[in-house]
Structure formats: structure tokens, C-alpha cells
Amino acid sequence: MSGLRVVPAWRHGQERLYVCLTDGRNVAWYDREAARVNLLSEDRRADVLHALGPFLTGPVTVGPPPVPTPAELARLTLHPDDDLAPNRPGEALVIALDRDPGPAHRLRPDPRRRRLAAEQAVGTALDRLESGGWRTLHSVPLPGGDRIHHLVIGPAGLFCVRTLSAHRQRVRVDGPMVVVGRREPRPLLRRVRADADRASHALTAEVRAVLAVVGAAALDAPAPPRDVRVLRDTDLAGLARLGGVLKPADVEALHAMARDRHTWLRM
Incomplete structure (x- = not known):
């Protein structure tokens, strides 16, 4: 068991799926519109993709979050x-x-x-x-x-x-x-x-x-x-x-x- 859970949330009118530890900390999030899984910890890649498996709707890019805009x-x-x-x-x-x-x-x-x-x-x-x-x-x-x-x-x-x-x-x-x-x-x-x-x-x-x-x-x-x-x-x-x-x-x-x-x- 990875101990990860998927929590949906909305940001600027678009749904995001956050992958969280049992203590509530985020380790990744899935942006459906961008078809991207943003990882905060590379060590958790396999567990994150397993947790998101039922929610992925096609090919996705997996990697660290993009650099924040100004x-x-x-x-x-x-x-x-x-x-x-x-x-x-x-x-x-x-x-x-x-x-x-x-x-x-x-x-x-x-x-x-x-x-x-x-x-x-x-x-x-x-x-x-x-x-x-x-x-x-x-x-x-x-x-x-x-x-x-x-x-x-x-x-x-x-x-x-x-x-x-x-x-x-x-x-x-x-x-x-x-x-x-x-x-x-x-x-x-x-x-x-x-x-x-x-x-x-x-x-x-x-x-x-x-x-x-x-x-x-x-x-x-x-x-x-x-x-x-x-x-x-x-x-x-x-x-x-x-x-x-x-x-x-x-x-x-x-x-x-x-x-x-x-x-x-x-x-």
C-alpha cells in the first residue's frame, strides 16, 4: 500500500487532482487540461501514477512542476x-x-x-x-x-x-x-x-x-x-x-x- 490518496480541487474554474500523504501533504497533482502530472518528489513517481491510474484519461507528461510565473x-x-x-x-x-x-x-x-x-x-x-x-x-x-x-x-x-x-x-x-x-x-x-x-x-x-x-x-x-x-x-x-x-x-x-x-x- 502506498498510503496515497487522490483529492479533487478546483483552481480558476479547472479541476485538479491532488495526490496526498495520509498527513495531508501534497506529493503531486494532475492537471487534466495540460495532461501533466506534476511531481514534488521523484521518489514517489511509481506510487503517484498508480494512485492516479483510474483518473488518467490519456498520455500524460510526468515531471517536476513548471517554474512559477511572475x-x-x-x-x-x-x-x-x-x-x-x-x-x-x-x-x-x-x-x-x-x-x-x-x-x-x-x-x-x-x-x-x-x-x-x-x-x-x-x-x-x-x-x-x-x-x-x-x-x-x-x-x-x-x-x-x-x-x-x-x-x-x-x-x-x-x-x-x-x-x-x-x-x-x-x-x-x-x-x-x-x-x-x-x-x-x-x-x-x-x-x-x-x-x-x-x-x-x-x-x-x-x-x-x-x-x-x-x-x-x-x-x-x-x-x-x-x-x-x-x-x-x-x-x-x-x-x-x-x-x-x-x-x-x-x-x-x-x-x-x-x-x-x-x-x-x-x-
Whole structure:
């Protein structure tokens, strides 16, 4: 008996099979897409291949792991407290609601909860792009207490996405002004552009602005602005159909930079 076990895991939307010792330490992993078995110990080659035997789907390359890319090295050296990648959609609102849930006797729902639900819906839609080579960060903190709701990086470029909760109300976009239901018009598109500009400055790359409208009964944009995409959350998958701009290595490098909290503190 080799004492090895095979444990499946997911990384960037792709399945990997890790070969582990009984104490949980990895000795190898099988990357199906690359058809490669990466060995951490050459002495275990025969045992690893025996353990993986039922899972191998064809000829494979067997050898030590490839040299890490600069993006992978940056990720490996990043302190967990400075890594923004684990942030959940609406992370800042989740924390605020935990600290101050508000009175339990409210006659109307706390508006923060609707905003949170909207950010979670947009976050879910953007996270689904991962299988197509996209990377998403949520609730990116900025100096001064501001934050970027979502930053998505993929083959079509970088997009700064701000969420707008409409909840069965009519939304009209007219120039920089956005009207939700009977509320007063707000120059929301200026805020969306400002977020994208700050992200462009921090990452030294072009970042395009997107306003994602969630739950609207109707969305009217008679003259859509050229520099801001106004989309329903159900239409965000269309970003993946835009023309390719970035190579996979560029996507990973920009994601490694963006997930580092210090990138945004230098602004």
C-alpha cells in the first residue's frame, strides 16, 4: 500500500487532482487540461501514477512542476491580510450589517440589504465568467472609504462594475444623470467613470466603466453614453463575447497586481 490518496480541487474554474500523504501533504497533482502530472518528489513517481491510474484519461507528461510565473510568485508571497481575492460580493455591506443590523422592528426592509442582494447578484454573474479565463475581485477598498464594487479582468480587457439596485422600478439614463423610480436624478455615471479612472491609475492600464442595473422593471437609455456601458445584471455575460485584448499571462499579471491591497493604498 502506498498510503496515497487522490483529492479533487478546483483552481480558476479547472479541476485538479491532488495526490496526498495520509498527513495531508501534497506529493503531486494532475492537471487534466495540460495532461501533466506534476511531481514534488521523484521518489514517489511509481506510487503517484498508480494512485492516479483510474483518473488518467490519456498520455500524460510526468515531471517536476513548471517554474512559477511572475504572477504566481506575487500571489505566493502576498500576505493573506493583503489579499483581496477572498472578498465576497458586497463584503463591505456584509461587515456593516454584522456590526449594525439595525432595529428588528423596521416596517420596511433595510435598504442596505437590497443593495447587498444586488451586489451579490452581479458578483455571481461575473464569477461565472471565470471558466472563460476571467478573474473578478469584489468590494475593492479605496483610500477615503470608497470602494469599487467589482473589478473584472479578462481577454476583453478590464472593467470596473458599479451595481445599482432598482427592485422593480423604472430606471432612466439621461447623460450623466440616472433616475430610479420617483427618486431625484443623480449624476451616477460620473461616479462610475471616477471609479474606472482610479482603477486605471492604480493598475496603469485602461479600465472601462460599467453600470450594472439589478431588478429594474424597465431600463431606458435613449442616448447610451459612449464611455460607460449600462447593462442589466442578466446581460453581463456579454462581456465575454467582446473582442480579445489581453493574453492569459496579462490577465494573471493584472489580477495579481489588483488583488494586492497595497496597489490601491498608493493612489
